[in-house]
Amino acid sequence: MIPALQHMGDPATRSRRGHRSLARRTADALGRAVADVLENDELASTPGLMQSLDPRVKLVSILAFAVATSLVHSLPVLLGLTLTTVAFAAASKVPLASFAAKVWSTAGFFGALLAAPAATAWITPGPVLVPLGPLSVTAPGLLIAARLVTRVAAGAGFGLLVVWTTRWTDLLRALSAVGVPELVVATLAMTQKQIMSLLRTVENMHLARESRMLSVGTVHENRGWVVERMAFVARRSMKTADDVYDAMLARGFDGHMPSLAALRTRAADWGWLLTSAAVCALALGIDRMVFPL
Amino acid sequence: MHIPDGYLGPQTYAVLDAALIPVWMIAGSKVKQALKAKQVPLMALAAAFSFVIMMFNVPVLGGSTGHAVGATLIAILLGPWAACISVSIALVIQALVFGDGGITAIGANVLNMAVIMPFVGYYVYRLASGDAPGHGRRIVASGIGAFLGIVTAAIAAGVEFGLQPLLAHTATGQPLYAPYPLSVAVPAMAIEHLLFFGPLEAAVTMGIVAVLAKQDSALVEMKPASKPLRWLWAGFAALVLLTPVGVLAPGTAWGEWGADELRRTLGFVPAGLEKVGGLWTAAVPDYAPAFIANPFVGYLVAAVLGSAAVIGVTWALGRLLSGKERTAPPTPPSGRQP
Structure with a gap:
């Protein structure tokens, strides 16, 4: 092959x-x-959840998830969105080990490297969790770093879902259909x-x-x-x-x-679009109401 | 320099994504005027070249390797507007096909690598190469353009990162996106590009321009100076005329305090600073020539003198490094546009 x-x-x-x-x-x-x-x-040609969607619907829904991820600030909701990407990948028959490795290598690793200094007292003063002198890990610093890494991983996961479950020709058709x-x-x-x-x-x-x-x-x-x-x-x-x-x-x-x-949309595509909108709204609602800053 | 999703908040990426639509429209119009129907394969090949050049591993010191971006090189070969479109397409494909660079951050990545880098690189190249007909000075100018292009783009990325703590933070001041302030993000991005990626980009660009000049000189020939370069000079003159506004700003830039100010602020001057602080006496201290009483006029005269010195030294270096080549004026190629 x-x-x-x-x-x-x-x-x-x-x-x-x-x-x-x-x-x-x-x-x-x-x-x-x-x-x-x-x-x-x-992979994009194998049967699966994301592969079965109209590429326009997929593009719009994933963009909505990416925007929602950028608007969410609480760590639990960000973790939930990250797990959502894993669930979508599993439902699309994407090899989870490869998916996790790719997300980590393209975003998580560099995100963690970039975020690591922010976890220390040198950048973010606050109550010390791990005393290491000027490089002591502080509680607010750890939260900032965790939030950044999780958001980057979730964003990369959604992006990768488009890349791995959409044939290039379908993506071009979707771009053409949305006005490019x-x-x-x-x-x-x-x-x-x-x-x-x-x-x-x-x-x-x-x-x-x-x-x-x-x-x-x-x-x-x-x-x-x-x-x-x-x-x-x-x-x-x-x-x-x-x-x-x-x-x-x-x-x-x-x-x-x-x-x-x-392209032709089916009832299932509209159902997916509505579900995606509802999940994004739910994530934002929980973020703002259950975990206010 | 590819910014993934999550580093920039919606206030930043939404503005940058929206701002690029008119830029792309203007770029498309400019390229269409110059290249007519041949634009599609030329843009596609230039974009493919832009993508592939980033995949060449270039050996650097210590056995490690790095890669060039090539935006200034493409601007030199095709013109800055064509480079803007080509590098933009390469970045979109990197994000959509290879998962490199974020979807929401496409605007920021395009601004840094497809707008700032080729335009700064190209116009610095034009400025530094002047109207010299030979290739030596142009090769050096391409290196200077590539270096300043990538360093400016890196500083822009640093500013985008550094603005995040100001734009989005909790009530207690905790940043919600990229966590480092401007004072950390800008120097961090600038220093690594000044010391490592900038010289690499310059060396690669100079090397390719030198090889092309030898093998297919039509590709690197240049049209006579056109309107944009004249506008650059006009903008530069306007900035010089506006320099006296700086006199209105009170205080001294952070970290640039003199011994007197430190004594006033801290009550003492560190011994080491006091020892070496007086080693050099500037010809025109504090941008105020001794022979001019009016501070505004003095500041303006200092700006003119300083700019003239920088331009003179750059011009002299260019002449020196180019070996004073003088050959017949080149014929402009048909496929490029300014």
């Missing part, structure tokens, strides 16, 4: 300390990026295809370099090579743009973008 994009480490291009070469590391990262997109499309100009939608569609093409090109460049190298190379050599390859990609991008336009003209392009196929 997924092409052979995972590369095994080759001892010949490892440094004395066992580190992989720059070319290998970059090729692996690029391969992972391509594989992620293909896996997302595969056709020209922008067409550019987005073409960009995604070109990104995949350029990622493959750049991955192959790195693999080709990897296969020719007998050592990991010096920092100076590697930097020079990377910059030269970036310049090549820039030139190729500009040239490909002309080629793509020529191909469009050859196929009869007259300046108008064809509309994507129309």
Whole structure:
């Protein structure tokens, strides 16, 4: 299903300390990026709660959840919203371990790093919970940090649900349906295809370099090579743009973008939209009335 | 620099998201005027390039790697408005396809990386490269533009973070979103970009411009100075003329106290500060030239002298680093716009 994009480490291009070469590391990262997109499309095609929704309804409802998350201030309600993302993921047959790992790696980890100093007396004075001198953890500091990390995790979770349960073509249809100009939608569609093409090109460049190298190379050599390859990609991008336009003209392009196929909402979509609105309102109501600041 | 959801409150992200709609409309109109129907594949490829350039690992000191944003480079290749659209599209795809950067924070991310960075980078590049026909000075100018572009964008992100405790907090003053005040957030963002990401962005941009200048010089040629650059000079002159307003502000900027003020405030002057405080006597202390009695006129004259010195040194450095290249004037390419 997924092409052979995972590369095994080759001892010949490892440094004395066992580190992989720059070319290998970059090729692996690029391969992972391509594989992620293909896996997302595969996951979005499997039956599940979020996958069954009209993409417009899904987009609007997730946006409502993201806005509600930004408006909520109490930790229990934020935790509830975070658990809601997990419940939606489970109902959509999204692998929960991967979901949690992705949310944590993209948002939670950096959120925690950023929030950690705010938990200390250095930034937030208050009653000390863990005495560590100027870096003592204070009660209000811990609350501020926990609130930030939980909100970031919930926001990332809702965002990831859109990414993982919506095919790119459906997302474009939804954007088109909610009023985004056709020209922008067409550019987005073409960009995604070109990104995949350029990622493959750049991955192959790195693999080709990897296969020719007998050592990991010096920092100076590697930097020079990377910059030269970036310049090549820039030139190729500009040239490909002309080629793509020529191909469009050859196929009869007259300046108008064809509309994507129309979407149809079902009763279940309206039900979902109403339920989402009710859950958001409930979360805000509990936040304001049960846990006032 | 990709801000996820949760760091910015609704007062900030709603304003930034709404403010970008007219910016995108103007950018679309400008690009359409210059590029006609070819805009779609060109914008798509530029956006794809913008995305991919962020995936190149560039080796830096100590065996670690970093990545460039490339917004200034794209502005140099395609013009700032086209760069604005291309980088915006790349950021939207990063958020919607790869989950990098928040949905509500798209406005802030676009403002920092697709508006501030390419525009500051491009106009600094134009200013620093002047009308020099050779490539040497332009290569240096591209580095200066890229450096200042990313540092300015980082400071903007720092301001957005630092405003949160002021805009949204509890009755007891606890911040509800990004928790650090301006005095922490701005220096934190500025310092890491001044010391690490700025030099990296500058080195990558200079390297690519140098390679392109050698292999396909039409891509990095430049049109003669156009209206926006003249407006930049006009804006600069207006700011210089407005500098005397600063005399109306009482007190000294925080952390810039002299020994006399410290003595008045604290009752003493720290020994170390007193020892090294008098090592250097400025030619024009307190922005007040000794030969001018009126403080407003003195402040204005100081602004003119200081600006002239900065422009002169930058111009001289550019000349020096460019090796005084003089070649035939370039032919403007057809695909770019100012």
